[in-house]
Amino acid sequence: MTKLRNVAVVGFAQAPIVAADEHHTGPEMLYPVVQAALESAGLERSDVDYQCAGSSDYVDGRAFSFSQVLEVMGAWPPVQDSHVEMDAIWAAHLVWVKMQAGETEVAIVCGFGKTSEGSPAHVLNLQLEPFYAAAIGLDAASTAALQASAYMARSGADDRALAEIASKNRAAGAKNPDGQLREAATPEQLMATPWAVKPLREGYLAPIGETATCMVLAVEGRAEKICDRPAWIQGVDHRIELQALGARDLARSESTTLAARNAFEMAGLASASAADVVELGSTNPAEELILREALGLPASARAQGGPAINPSGSAQCANPLMNTGLLRLAEGFRQLSGRAGERGVPGAKRAVVHASAGHGLQQNIVWVLGTERRWS
Amino acid sequence: MKTFPKPATIEPMSQRMTVAFPYKRSTGEIVGRFLAGLRDQKKIWGLRVSRQGVVVPPQSYSEVDAKAGGEWVEVSQTGVVTAVAEVTRPIEGLHPSTEPFAFVLVKLDGADTAIAHVVRTKLDRLRVGSRVRAAWAPDGERRGTIRDIEAFEIVD
Numbered sequence: 001m002t003k004l005r006n007v008a009v010v011g012f013a014q015a016p017i018v019a020a021d022e023h024h025t026g027p028e029m030l031y032p033v034v035q036a037a038l039e040s041a042g043l044e045r046s047d048v049d050y051q052c053a054g055s056s057d058y059v060d061g062r063a064f065s066f067s068q069v070l071e072v073m074g075a076w077p078p079v080q081d082s083h084v085e086m087d088a089i090w091a092a093h094l095v096w097v098k099m100q101a102g103e104t105e106v107a108i109v110c111g112f113g114k115t116s117e118g119s120p121a122h123v124l125n126l127q128l129e130p131f132y133a134a135a136i137g138l139d140a141a142s143t144a145a146l147q148a149s150a151y152m153a154r155s156g157a158d159d160r161a162l163a164e165i166a167s168k169n170r171a172a173g174a175k176n177p178d179g180q181l182r183e184a185a186t187p188e189q190l191m192a193t194p195w196a197v198k199p200l201r202e203g204y205l206a207p208i209g210e211t212a213t214c215m216v217l218a219v220e221g222r223a224e225k226i227c228d229r230p231a232w233i234q235g236v237d238h239r240i241e242l243q244a245l246g247a248r249d250l251a252r253s254e255s256t257t258l259a260a261r262n263a264f265e266m267a268g269l270a271s272a273s274a275a276d277v278v279e280l281g282s283t284n285p286a287e288e289l290i291l292r293e294a295l296g297l298p299a300s301a302r303a304q305g306g307p308a309i310n311p312s313g314s315a316q317c318a319n320p321l322m323n324t325g326l327l328r329l330a331e332g333f334r335q336l337s338g339r340a341g342e343r344g345v346p347g348a349k350r351a352v353v354h355a356s357a358g359h360g361l362q363q364n365i366v367w368v369l370g371t372e373r374r375w376s
Numbered sequence: 377m378k379t380f381p382k383p384a385t386i387e388p389m390s391q392r393m394t395v396a397f398p399y400k401r402s403t404g405e406i407v408g409r410f411l412a413g414l415r416d417q418k419k420i421w422g423l424r425v426s427r428q429g430v431v432v433p434p435q436s437y438s439e440v441d442a443k444a445g446g447e448w449v450e451v452s453q454t455g456v457v458t459a460v461a462e463v464t465r466p467i468e469g470l471h472p473s474t475e476p477f478a479f480v481l482v483k484l485d486g487a488d489t490a491i492a493h494v495v496r497t498k499l500d501r502l503r504v505g506s507r508v509r510a511a512w513a514p515d516g517e518r519r520g521t522i523r524d525i526e527a528f529e530i531v532d
Contacts, residue, residue, distance in 0.1 A: 022388035061395045121467050131407050132433045133492055135522050137471045142479045145461030146492075150481075153459075153504035198462035242439045246481045246490030247431065250459060 004266075006373045007099045008223035008230030009333040011041035011216030017180040017209045017318045020116035026060065027072045030112045030212035034072055037108065037214035041226045045074040048216075050104035051081050052095050054088030054322050058123045059113040073110055080104060087111065088213060089281075089325030089355045089365060095217050096233055105222050111213040113322035120208050120321065127358060133245060141205060143359040145197035147250040148286030152199060154251040157289055157299070159199065163187035164301040165285035166204045166316060173313020175343045178327075180209045180318035199286075206283040206319035213323045215330060220373060229337040231351070234374040235267030238365035245360060256294035256354065256364040267368035269350065271296050275368070276348040278307045279331045281324060281355035283315045290361065291354060307352070308345045311335065315355075325355030325365070332369040403520070406436045409448070414524035418512050422451050422487050429488030433522070453510040454531060455484035460495075460502055472523065478502055482528055493522070498530045507531040 013036035015021075015029050038045065051073045057065045066083035075081050080103070084090045088111030095107045124140040151157065167187045174184040185203060193203035216226070223230040239255035239262075242248040260272065272278055272295040282288035288310075292299055298306065310316075312331040315324045332351035334340040353367040403411055406423065410433050413421040423434035423446040430449050437444050459481040466473050478499055481490035495502055508528040518524035 022390070061393065122470055125470060130401060131403060131411070132522050136479070136492060136494060137467075138479060138492065139467060139470060142461045142463060146459040146479060146481060149461065149504055150459040195462065195464050198460075198464065244431075244435065244439065244489065245492055246458075246483070247428070247439060250481075 003375045005100050005102070006220035006223075006232055006375055007096055007217060008220070008227065008232045009215060009329065009369065010218045010223050010227035010230050011037050012330040012333055013037035013040060013214050014178060014323070014327065014330070015212045017178065017211040017320050019180075019207065019209055021114070021210060026112045026114045026212070027069050029114070029210070030069055030110060030214070031072045033212045034074070034108065034110065034214045037216055041216045043106065043216065043226065048074070048106050048108050049079060050095060050098055050107035051075070051079060051110070052091040052107065053083045053110045053112070054086055054091040054326065055083070055112055056085055056123075056322055058126055059115060059118060059120070059321055061118050069110060069112060073108060087322055087325035087355060087357050089329050090238070090357070092215060092217065092326060092329055093236060093238065093365060096236060099217070099219050106216070106218045106226070109215045109217065109326065111323035111326045113210060113320070115208050115210045115321050124359070129243060138359070140359055141197045141200065143245065144205070144284055144287065145200045146245065147290070147360040148199050148284065150250040151286050151290050155289070155299070157286075159191060160187060161289070161300070162199075162204055162285040163190045165288050166190050168301040169285070169288075169310055169314050169316045172311055172343065173317030176312050176317065177341065179313050180320070181207055181313070182317070200284055204284045204316070206316045209318055209320045211320040211323050213326050213330065215326060227337065229371065231333040231336040231369040232371070232373050233367065234350075234370045235263035235265070235269065235368035236365070237262035237266070238363065240363040241361070243362070250360055251290070253290050253294040253361050253364060256291055256361070256366065259364050259366040260295055263366040263368050267370070267374060269352070269368050272352045273297060273306050275307045275350045275352040277311060277332065277335045277345050277351040278309045279312060279314070279328045279351065279353045280310055281315050281328050283319045283324070285316065287356070287361055288314065288316070295352070295354070311340065311343045311345055325357070328353050328355045329367060332367065336369055336371050404436055406434050410434050411520045411522070411524070414522070415518040415520040420451050420453055420484060420510065422449050423447070424449050430486060431489050432484055432487035432491055449486065451487045452485035454507060455482045455487065457481070457502065457504055457506045457508055458483050458490045460504055462499055462502070480508070480528060482508055493525060494527050495529065496527045501530055
């Protein structure tokens with residue numbers, strides 16, 4: 001394996017995840033978060049030499065949406081700045097690549113998107129291919145339900161299997177002060193909720209919310225000075241499925257398996273089961289079951305032993321678009337750096353983090369974080 | 377000059393804005409030919425491409441190996457449901473129905489990929505594995521869109 005540059009997550013801050021913040025603009029939601037992230041890392045704005053945002057013009061209803069937060073992130077005097085039209089976890093990946101290229105040492109990644117100001121169902125329809133998929137009116141809950149039905153038909157998983165996974169996440173989410181949905185629910189309670197889009201019930205679907213996030217990343221030599229317990233990036237890869245919904249196997253996540261294999265090889269991690277913590281970007285229990293299979297993790301919520309899966313409650317308990325994935329990476333950081341509070345997994349040394357973008361787990365990214373540097 | 381006190385708190389204010397940007401998209405050579413088949417022939421055409429088989433609906437280039445071209449093949453109007461999403465509360469202005477309906481993926485006989493569409497009737501009997509058949513929009517009302525197939529119907 002090629003020797004890469006050691007890069008770590010060294011700071012993170014977020015706004016509360018809410019259904020709607022009627023008092024602030026998106027930039028106003030982000031501003032205190034950037035300040036808090038820099039303060040937590042003991043940094044001045046001038047210490048940061050690269051910044052990258054993850055946001056969406058369609059979510060925000062304006063062109064070049066990222067430009068509205070340039071001053072919030074601090075672009076003047078001119079710094080290196082970039083943007084991805086994806087969840088901010090892909091901005092973190094871009095930062096990692098830039099750090100490998102030797103172009104930056106300390107960087108911030110921001111996510112923002114006021115989902116309450118528009119209609120996420122309509123916006124997410126526009127993600128789809130226009131003539132065949134968008135044109136029949138598909139929305140993200142419906143494509144998720146298509147995927148769930150294909151998985152259930154192939155695997156034999158029933159409504160109860162989904163409810164048990166969902167209930168486990170709800171119990172964990174209840175203990176996460178940074179989550180949105182914070183009420184535990186039994187499988188029976190969840191199975192009594194109405195169909196959202198059958199075979200997914202309202203109790204299984206993540207609430208779409210809004211927040212703002214800021215993560216600080218730094219290279220070896222800087223990271224240790226910034227953070228008492230950096231979370232080192234030991235491996236990462238992301239892969240995409242075929243775009244046509246009907247051309248790919250919705251019942252499996254081949255791209256997750258491939259990304260994980262590459263990330264694990266980079267990290268020298270035998271498997272996801274060898275980690276202490278696994279944090280998944282699934283927004284419903286069927287996605288989680290597909291991802292568990294793709295990562296070689298147990299298919300049942302009742303399985304004992306192995307890594308702690310979704311100590312945060314996962315994306316199922318909060319889905320603030322553009323931030324959902326970065327929050328998974330933040331959970332990995334919090335778990336490894338002793339910042340996870342009550343839900344902290346004792347002695348956690350390695351975390352596997354997953355996030356997804358697009359309809360039906362279209363694109364998947366897998367990270368391995370560790371308390372130790374990978375390359376010396 | 378009059379000075380204003382700094383507002384400690386203000387009630388949340390907002391402004392309604394509608395951002396609309398209509399397009400007239402060219403359907404291109406491949407999608408266009410497929411859609412013309414729906415409109416003019418009431419036939420469903422696929423494209424046989426290497427490593428993927430008969431792709432329905434066809435795409436301009438192979439997603440698997442990026443090759444262009446392929447042999448046009450007419451596929452059956454009947455097939456098997458590979459995924460079902462039953463919408464109980466349709467979303468206004470987005471979904472193709474105001475009544476409960478289902479989105480489906482249908483692998484038509486003779487095709488190797490599935491087409492996304494809707495089923496409007498007999499939803500209680502609809503499941504993965506159901507056999508369905510295309511139902512057409514009437515002559516004169518087909519516009520060269522995927523919705524020239526009005527819906528798929530369960531085959532008894």
